[in-house]
Amino acid sequence: MYLTIKGLAKSFGENEVLKNIDFAIDKGKVISIIGPSGSGKTTLLRCLNTLEQPSKGLFTFEDGLTLDFSKKVNKQDLLKLRRKSGMVFQSYNLFPHKTALENVTEGPLIVQRRNKKEVTKLAKELLTKVGLKDKMDLYPNQLSGGQQQRVGIARALAIQPELMLFDEPTSALDPELIGEVLRVIKDLVNEGWTMIIVTHEIQFAAQVSDEVLFMDGGYIVEQGSPDKVIRNPQEPRTKQFLDRIL
Numbered sequence: 255m256y257l258t259i260k261g262l263a264k265s266f267g268e269n270e271v272l273k274n275i276d277f278a279i280d281k282g283k284v285i286s287i288i289g290p291s292g293s294g295k296t297t298l299l300r301c302l303n304t305l306e307q308p309s310k311g312l313f314t315f316e317d318g319l320t321l322d323f324s325k326k327v328n329k330q331d332l333l334k335l336r337r338k339s340g341m342v343f344q345s346y347n348l349f350p351h352k353t354a355l356e357n358v359t360e361g362p363l364i365v366q367r368r369n370k371k372e373v374t375k376l377a378k379e380l381l382t383k384v385g386l387k388d389k390m391d392l393y394p395n396q397l398s399g400g401q402q403q404r405v406g407i408a409r410a411l412a413i414q415p416e417l418m419l420f421d422e423p424t425s426a427l428d429p430e431l432i433g434e435v436l437r438v439i440k441d442l443v444n445e446g447w448t449m450i451i452v453t454h455e456i457q458f459a460a461q462v463s464d465e466v467l468f469m470d471g472g473y474i475v476e477q478g479s480p481d482k483v484i485r486n487p488q489e490p491r492t493k494q495f496l497d498r499i500l
């Protein structure tokens with residue numbers, strides 16, 4: 255397995271929003287996380303790159319990196335964990351005063367201190383790949399939501415992560431702009447990226463995922479192939495959720 259997670263828990267004060275989460279993802283696989291609002295999906299994703307620090311949980315990567323959050327974890331290991339993943343946010347989170355190209359080069363240049371010429375070349379390739387070849391010099395407010403999100407995807411790819419994390423990447427978009435973003439994500443699936451996607455696009459999740467996790471109340475209530483979880487759910491809570499949204 256690329257990454258195995260055991261006993262992940264996260265509390266905000268008294269409120270335990272993730273409870274004893276176990277799952278694993280293999281290289282090149284796609285996991286989608288579905289479930290009602292407030293069930294802990296975003297928090298789970300944020301724990302995977304330490305935007306939130308887990309309260310408990312054992313993370314084991316196949317390269318040997320191991321973090322046990324029930325003990326004090328060292329800064330070096332946290333940094334290693336953070337560098338493994340690229341995150342795509344619901345609200346894009348682009349720098350408003352930087353062009354599309356500068357948004358994509360920022361991470362590799364400033365955080366990773368890579369060579370400017372190389373990084374610029376890579377960023378141009380990535381923006382071309384997401385269909386924004388002729389928009390590189392525009393600012394976020396000159397782009398549609400779908401275009402901004404595609405910049406967000408190029409930016410996450412630019413740090414050359416091992417794992418791509420998507421936090422409801424289309425939920426802020428007008429319906430007519432959702433397709434162009436899902437198409438880009440589908441291209442990444444076909445390229446073999448390892449990805450975890452929090453989404454309300456159930457049909458999309460069914461199409462692209464190797465595995466689906468259904469969360470409710472901070473637990474993974476049901477997990478398995480899309481055929482099992484989406485097309486033939488066993489748990490009443492999963493059925494109820496899918497009945498409401500499909």
Ligand code: ADP
Binds near residue numbers: 294
């Ligand atoms: P989902 O993504 O499934 O909608 P979230 O992970 O956003 O769920 O939220 C799960 C629960 O955690 C909610 O009750 C939410 O209010 C709470 N929560 C999330 N982030 C914070 C935070 N930074 N501080 C306090 N509570 C939070």
